[in-house]
Amino acid sequence: MDGEQWCLAVPKREAEARRRRLLEEGLLDRRYKPRPEGETILFPVTEEVPGATRCEFEAVPERAELPRHELVGGIAIMQENDPGGAERLLASRPSLETVLFPAGPVEGEYRTRRFAVLAGVPSTRTRVTEYGFSFDVDLALAYFSARLSTERQRVLETMAEGERVLDMFAGVGPFAITLSRRAGLVVAADLNPAAVHLLVHNIALNRATNVIPVLADAVHLARLGFRPFDRIVMNLPLAAPQFLATAAALCRDGGTIHLYALEEREGEFLPLIRAVTGGKVAERRVRTYSPGKWHAVYDIVVEKEER
Structure with missing residues (x-):
């Protein structure tokens, strides 16, 4: 449901970097949708941190819980070998092309690992975009985080x-x-x-x-x-x-x-x-x-x- 929540106002040019930092620190309240206000983006946060004020937010619609995963471009790497969960995950994100499961640890002098394809296109190659840069990655051939x-x-x-x-x-x-x-x-x-x-x-x-x-x-x-x-x-x-x-x-x-x-x-x-x-x-x-x-x-x- 919609409601009032602690929030941080961040200049739009800094919004993506701050969003990632809040996620890493566990402070971004993902129950609510960030919203623009003038030249800033208002991010809902889970507690009263320095600079926070109270703001009204729209709640994120409830959806089926998805398996734990990490996104690398158009690839999702799941933590469990769950083909059914992989199909749900693939259907949940239009940008996803492949769902993988690590078939072994990072190993060898080249820091590579083997993957099993659980759903989607049978490939370990994808393009990652971050902060205006693009990187073509092949997860089976070269380490990337x-x-x-x-x-x-x-x-x-x-x-x-x-x-x-x-x-x-x-x-x-x-x-x-x-x-x-x-x-x-x-x-x-x-x-x-x-x-x-x-x-x-x-x-x-x-x-x-x-x-x-x-x-x-x-x-x-x-x-x-x-x-x-x-x-x-x-x-x-x-x-x-x-x-x-x-x-x-x-x-x-x-x-x-x-x-x-x-x-x-x-x-x-x-x-x-x-x-x-x-x-x-x-x-x-x-x-x-x-x-x-x-x-x-x-x-x-x-x-x-x-x-």
Whole structure:
């Protein structure tokens, strides 16, 4: 039913980013429809947060409960092997083309996984659109996480114009191409030939003329003769910490490393980071990965000289 609810007024140009952030924080009240008001969008929130006021909202019509899933472009990835639920899910969203179920874990040096098709078009390829960028993805050939879209924007917003950026585990290019919007140069490296093939395609798709794709094992990047980078992204959650020394060698004094890792306790990788980089560190949890395990990011300022 319609009713009065706490809400936040957000400028339209910031509405999508704020909506995603509210969803991640569990604050968006999905029982009600956001509505425009002048140059703002009013978002219903579940509690009285700073800046919230009371507003009238129209309730979202009740609908059949759908199976748990994650959306990646036109593909839904379900958490249960439920063909009947997959058919309901496919029918519920006109934009959906395929429903998949993971047939195994993320594994191997290329971070790929096998999928079973539960409904729809038998394909693992789709196009993902986020914040004005488009990425062609093949989930069976290269790792991709749609859940990091707001994280990519967060890193972009911290950048200065003209930075030299290295994406050590670029995959199909979501971080590299997003950061190219402000960077002077982005070197995007990956070990997986299929990922680099899609990366080259996505660079052209987004007209990102300042991104250089590199097919290489991250451990060998220091041998390629690059000048030190201002910023390095390490999005390899299962193994990134073991490449930290390589990243530190490639980063300039005072530069920033964004290290993404899976951890079971807060600050798990702080001793390693302080031993290798000697700089300031800020840690934040990006999302829950599995029971008792979190996907965290460490923002590291590298210090190579006495100050």
